[in-house]
Amino acid sequence: MNVKTMAQYAAEGKEPEILFWVGCAGSFDDRAQKVTRAFTEILNAAGIEFAILGNEEQCTGDPARRAGNEFLFQMTALQNIETLNMYKVQKIVTACPHCFNTLKNEYPALGGNYDLVHHTQLLQELIDDGRIKLTEGGTFKGKRITYHDSCYLGRINGVYEAPRATLESLDSQLVEMKRSKQNGLCCGAGGAQMWKEDEAGEKRINIERSEEAMATGASVIAVNCPFCLTMMSDGVKAKEKQDEVMVLDLSELVVQNLVR
Amino acid sequence: MIQQILFLIIAGGASFYAFRQFMAIRQTILLGQDEEISGDAAERWRNVLLIAFGQKKMFKRWIPAVFHLFIYVAFLFTQIELIEIFIDGAFGVHRFFADKIGGLYNLILNTIEVLSVLAFVATFIFLARRNLLKVPRLYSLNGWPKLDGNLILIFEVVLLVAIFTMNGTDVVLQGIDPDHYPDTGTLAVSSWLGPALFGGLGEGTLVVLERVGWWLHLGMVLLFLNYLPKSKHLHIMLAFPNTFFSRLKPRGEMENMPEIMNEVKGMMGLTEDTGEVNMEEELPDFGANDVTGLSWIDILGAYTCTECGRCTSECPANQTGKKLSPRKVMMDIRDRAEEVYTKIESGKEEYAANPEQPVSKDNFDDGKSLFDYITREEIHACTTCNACVEACPVLINPLEPILKMRRYEILTESAGPGDWLPMFNAIENSGAAWSMTIDREEWTKAE
Ligand code: SF4
Ligand code: SF4
Numbered sequence: 140m141n142v143k144t145m146a147q148y149a150a151e152g153k154e155p156e157i158l159f160w161v162g163c164a165g166s167f168d169d170r171a172q173k174v175t176r177a178f179t180e181i182l183n184a185a186g187i188e189f190a191i192l193g194n195e196e197q198c199t200g201d202p203a204r205r206a207g208n209e210f211l212f213q214m215t216a217l218q219n220i221e222t223l224n225m226y227k228v229q230k231i232v233t234a235c236p237h238c239f240n241t242l243k244n245e246y247p248a249l250g251g252n253y254d255l256v257h258h259t260q261l262l263q264e265l266i267d268d269g270r271i272k273l274t275e276g277g278t279f280k281g282k283r284i285t286y287h288d289s290c291y292l293g294r295i296n297g298v299y300e301a302p303r304a305t306l307e308s309l310d311s312q313l314v315e316m317k318r319s320k321q322n323g324l325c326c327g328a329g330g331a332q333m334w335k336e337d338e339a340g341e342k343r344i345n346i347e348r349s350e351e352a353m354a355t356g357a358s359v360i361a362v363n364c365p366f367c368l369t370m371m372s373d374g375v376k377a378k379e380k381q382d383e384v385m386v387l388d389l390s391e392l393v394v395q396n397l398v399r
Numbered sequence: 400m401i402q403q404i405l406f407l408i409i410a411g412g413a414s415f416y417a418f419r420q421f422m423a424i425r426q427t428i429l430l431g432q433d434e435e436i437s438g439d440a441a442e443r444w445r446n447v448l449l450i451a452f453g454q455k456k457m458f459k460r461w462i463p464a465v466f467h468l469f470i471y472v473a474f475l476f477t478q479i480e481l482i483e484i485f486i487d488g489a490f491g492v493h494r495f496f497a498d499k500i501g502g503l504y505n506l507i508l509n510t511i512e513v514l515s516v517l518a519f520v521a522t523f524i525f526l527a528r529r530n531l532l533k534v535p536r537l538y539s540l541n542g543w544p545k546l547d548g549n550l551i552l553i554f555e556v557v558l559l560v561a562i563f564t565m566n567g568t569d570v571v572l573q574g575i576d577p578d579h580y581p582d583t584g585t586l587a588v589s590s591w592l593g594p595a596l597f598g599g600l601g602e603g604t605l606v607v608l609e610r611v612g613w614w615l616h617l618g619m620v621l622l623f624l625n626y627l628p629k630s631k632h633l634h635i636m637l638a639f640p641n642t643f644f645s646r647l648k649p650r651g652e653m654e655n656m657p658e659i660m661n662e663v664k665g666m667m668g669l670t671e672d673t674g675e676v677n678m679e680e681e682l683p684d685f686g687a688n689d690v691t692g693l694s695w696i697d698i699l700g701a702y703t704c705t706e707c708g709r710c711t712s713e714c715p716a717n718q719t720g721k722k723l724s725p726r727k728v729m730m731d732i733r734d735r736a737e738e739v740y741t742k743i744e745s746g747k748e749e750y751a752a753n754p755e756q757p758v759s760k761d762n763f764d765d766g767k768s769l770f771d772y773i774t775r776e777e778i779h780a781c782t783t784c785n786a787c788v789e790a791c792p793v794l795i796n797p798l799e800p801i802l803k804m805r806r807y808e809i810l811t812e813s814a815g816p817g818d819w820l821p822m823f824n825a826i827e828n829s830g831a832a833w834s835m836t837i838d839r840e841e842w843t844k845a846e
Contacts, residue, residue, distance in 0.1 A: 140842075140845065142843040163832040166831070166839045166840075166841070166842060167831065167835050167837065167839075167841075176845065179843075191843075193839055193840045193843075194838055197826075197830030198831055198832045200826070202822055202832055203823060205783050205805075206805060206815065206819050207686065207805030207807075208809045208823055209659045209809075209810060210659055210663065211823055213663040213664075214663055214667075215830060217660075217663055217664060217669065221669075240651040243649075244649040244651040244652040245652050245655070248655040248660075290784040290785060290786075291651060294650075294784070294786065294789055295651040295785050296650075296651060322789075324715055324718075327715060328782070329783050329784055330782040330783030331819060331822070334818055334821070334822040335819060337780075338716070338721045338722065338723070338776050338780040339721070339722075340720035340721040340722075341720030342719040344715045344719050346719075348715075
């Protein structure tokens with residue numbers, strides 16, 4: 140893929156428009172890697188000069204901090220801020236709402252101030268500005284799509300409209316779940332739950348949420364977060380509905396309808 | 400004269416006793432740690448106005464919101480009437496303002512009457528919701544919290560009966576003895592309800608009934624004042640400071656820990672600091688294992704909690720059967736804070752961490768902690784989704800204490816769920832949330 144690192148830009152004495160923060164899930168998780176590639180393709184199609192940190196990127200520290208491990212959070216966060224400030228990074232886009240939140244809201248107190256956009260916001264901007272074009276009557280025209288608000292993009296950072304606007308530009312039929320926007324139900328992964336077994340209970344949270352999503356009759360569950368992606372895919376699989384219902388990130392939906 | 404003396408003794412005694420209880424609550428709240436109050440004061444006042452006074456967040460569920468509003472506005476207006484009751488009681492006069500403020504008096508009385516009827520209806524609807532419809536978030540309460548929720552509604556009914564007895568008999572008496580019972584003008588309810596109920600009674604009976612209504616009204620108000628400090632209805636008062644002091648920082652920002660940040664900076668050579676650790680100093684406790692480790696704003700929140708359960712009914716962990724309940728977290732903090740305060744006040748040596756010194760907030764150990772109230776299983780179940788924060792109508796943040804307890808577990812006790820260790824190790828050793836054999840740029844290599 141056509142991707143340059145910050146180090147390469149620096150070696151050429153140039154600066155990219157924006158830094159793409161890939162995140163651990165986006166880099167390492169098989170399923171999330173597909174999202175990363177889809178988003179990269181879109182950035183390239185739009186002719187955006189972007190860079191990644193590559194091997195210089197580290198975990199933002201979100202799961203460590205939420206588990207309570209402040210030492211570890213500070214270690215990894217301060218390291219990242221060193222790197223980002225060394226490259227004089229100003230603008231960052233990321234496809235992970237947890238990275239988004241930590242970089243945007245938590246790094247300033249540690250000395251890292253950046254202008255953050257989530258990839259769903261950038262997608263909408265690119266569509267609105269005509270920097271990318273979508274095919275008329277594309278793959279998702281008229282299809283029922285439901286959108287799952289991640290907690291860290293929605294309720295915590297107040298981004299509800301940009302992802303919905305992107306879905307509308309696909310000419311799809313957006314159907315809302317009973318609990319959406321401010322009242323959206325968590326997928327169950329946040330607060331470092333992704334890394335541990337559930338506490339004892341009647342049901343897993345992702346099953347509850349997947350059932351709610353499937354009850355809309357949608358054939359696509361659109362998500363904006365690599366952890367929601369895992370959780371919702373697992374939920375759909377647990378109900379053996381993976382052949383009827385697809386769980387896709389917004390950039391995967393957009394890339395399928397991109398006019399190249 | 401006897402009535403006047405009786406009034407002064409009862410009202411004075413009850414007010415004094417209530418005042419002492421409120422001061423004790425203040426002290427209990429201040430068991431918490433200081434927290435810097437930063438940010439825009441105008442935004443804080445806006446919160447007080449919109450959310451406490453205007454009850455904006457209540458209207459997410461509009462049926463209870465409307466009825467709650469009736470009771471609340473009736474409550475506010477009854478306070479105006481109270482001014483007259485105190486003047487009448489202290490000086491042995493009757494309806495002091497009736498002939499002094501003209502038509503305004505009639506307007507105020509009518510407003511109170513109409514609101515009282517609305518509050519009356521609302522009270523019965525709320526009693527039904529709690530006990531007949533069994534709305535889960537309310538019905539699930541047990542013991543005192545359950546009784547508390549019902550008691551207040553019964554108080555309300557008694558208060559309203561008192562008000563209408565007082566006004567109703569007064570209207571009839573105005574016709575019999577206008578010298579002692581000044582004209583109040585036509586009243587929306589009592590002008591027909593009074594004659595209908597009390598019309599045929601003799602003057603002596605009416606005079607007694609009017610007094611009964613008046614004293615009952617006063618009695619309920621004083622009782623309520625002394626009941627408040629023990630009740631969830633403290634939110635009538637504390638919702639105002641609580642919305643004012645509620646944190647303005649972004650929701651997604653966990654409070655920074657500068658002590659740890661500076662130490663890590665020192666270790667990484669990012670500060671002038673030599674990185675030497677002063678071994679003399681005792682390592683401080685990080686996070687919170689008791690109310691004294693929380694912020695006073697968290698304890699204020701616990702006292703403000705209306706026990707409405709909106710947080711818990713939105714909590715993904717609770718809704719899927721986990722033990723965690725953000726409402727219980729807040730109620731537990733209040734119970735524990737009360738316990739710690741009472742024990743410190745008792746001055747008993749057995750509660751002193753260091754028996755040489757008198758027991759105090761900083762010298763306290765009763766062998767218990769907040770973990771005896773809120774279990775580890777509960778705090779481990781939280782997804783930090785902020786649904787509870789969003790749901791709370793009085794801007795309480797139940798997530799904050801949960802996270803402080805997690806910090807205590809990991810930083811001070813080096814405990815916590817074993818499942819997290821591989822994640823911690825991976826971040827520490829390879830800068831990634833999982834330990835991986837491939838490198839971060841691997842995904843760029845595929846076509
Ligand atoms: S933040 Fe935690 S306690 Fe609050 S609703 Fe979400 S899971 Fe429940
Ligand atoms: S914390 Fe807020 S939402 Fe939860 S029970 Fe108390 S008042 Fe209600």
